[in-house]
Amino acid sequence: MIAHPDMAVMTACHSPAGCELLEQGYTILRGAASASLIGGVARDLEPRFAATPFCEGGFYGERTKRFGRLLIRSPLMGDLVMHQPILDLAELALGNWCERIQLNLAQAIELHPGALAQFPHRDQDMWQGSLGEVEYLVNVMWPLTGFTETNGATLIWPRSHGVAALVEQPAEPPIVAEAEPGDAIVFLGSTLHGAGANRSVVARRGIIVSYCLGWLKPYENQWLAYPPEVAKDFSADLAALAGYAQHRPNLGNFEGQCPSVLFGGYPAEPLAAVDALRPDQGALLADHIGRQRSAHSERAA
Numbered sequence: 001m002i003a004h005p006d007m008a009v010m011t012a013c014h015s016p017a018g019c020e021l022l023e024q025g026y027t028i029l030r031g032a033a034s035a036s037l038i039g040g041v042a043r044d045l046e047p048r049f050a051a052t053p054f055c056e057g058g059f060y061g062e063r064t065k066r067f068g069r070l071l072i073r074s075p076l077m078g079d080l081v082m083h084q085p086i087l088d089l090a091e092l093a094l095g096n097w098c099e100r101i102q103l104n105l106a107q108a109i110e111l112h113p114g115a116l117a118q119f120p121h122r123d124q125d126m127w128q129g130s131l132g133e134v135e136y137l138v139n140v141m142w143p144l145t146g147f148t149e150t151n152g153a154t155l156i157w158p159r160s161h162g163v164a165a166l167v168e169q170p171a172e173p174p175i176v177a178e179a180e181p182g183d184a185i186v187f188l189g190s191t192l193h194g195a196g197a198n199r200s201v202v203a204r205r206g207i208i209v210s211y212c213l214g215w216l217k218p219y220e221n222q223w224l225a226y227p228p229e230v231a232k233d234f235s236a237d238l239a240a241l242a243g244y245a246q247h248r249p250n251l252g253n254f255e256g257q258c259p260s261v262l263f264g265g266y267p268a269e270p271l272a273a274v275d276a277l278r279p280d281q282g283a284l285l286a287d288h289i290g291r292q293r294s295a296h297s298e299r300a301a
Contacts (some may be wrong), residue, residue: 017085017186021138025161026187028179030211033142034084037076038181041207042144044074049110049205063198065116069225070106070207071199071234071242078238080142081106081209085253089186090138090211097134097213099248099278103241104137104212105220108144111152111204118194120157120174122165127216132163137189137212144205147179152198154185159190214247223259232263239263 020027051063061068069114070077081103094101126137147153155174164171170192177185187193189212198204212218222243229238239245246252254261256273277285 014088014092016229019091021089021093021186021188024158025191026053026158026185027089027175028177029085029184029186030179031182032184033080033083033182035182037079038142038144040076041074041080041142042181042205044076045070045108045144045207048073049108052110054112059119059121061111061115061195063112063196066107066108068105068107068220070108070209071226071238072230073108076083077106078234080207081241082235082238083184086140086186086209087211093135093138093188094211094213097136098215100214100245101211101241101245102214102216102218102247103220103222104216104218106207106208106209107220108207109195109205111198112276113198113201115152115198117152117155117197120155120192120194122160122190123210124165124189124193126219128150129287131190132166134213135162135188135190136216137210139187139189139193139208139210141177141179141185141187141205142209143179143181143183143185144207144257145181147177147185147204147206148200149176149178149196150198151202151204152183152196153178153204155194155196156185156187157192161188161190165190165192172235211241215251218243228259228262228265248276248278249281250276 015030017027048067049065052067055061055064055066071081090101092163123139127136129136141154156177157170157174158172160170176196179185195247226242230243231242234242239260243252252259253276255271257271261267
């Protein structure tokens, strides 16, 4: 399930990986995906890697290629995006702060020889909310090739997340997140990280999938990346994760209804707006309306 019945979800470590993610700011799931799945995705993305130009600017990297919209570039990407142990970790980290999580981006990255180390950063800085308490997103790096210290494996600063993100200098040096295809490198949006320098003679390829609070504006505009005529062919859960669901109360609606109504085409007739409330809000509303109706009945009698 993507949605929670109540926003006040108590965070607890339900697994060693969950504990490590919350305590260290990152965890690595070894062998999380099958070789056939990762290999299939890699083959599907090969033409796009070849056609994509290098990025412009020092942050993205002038020896780096990036492209998104991965759910339309490989039919296998849905399996990675909906990977249940990963979703469980995202829910664990983010569930205190939202009614449902959403897909933030699905992006492929190719780091070429000569690429400089990326500027260390925290992805939560995309948003200007309060820091040190709320977690805004969870990142998952899926290697398509081996990640090594030589070819620019992601650098992660342990325990640089949460309140520690308010400190200018991290207390510990970074670790090199060496990993193989099938492994999943998971880290919080408040965790300091960055790609290493590629000092090898081959390109390093990977996919980053991230999940954020359902009420945030995501990095990748999902409704443009996957318009209704595309998203209608997704599974119901994947479509909801990609933005075709309301974040209660009433956020992200189309004419007062769930945007999935567009899967049948743009309605020819006007729509009636329909409440989309959390259970606690629904109970308060029912009491409010009930008291008024009772008073009205008493006056009418």
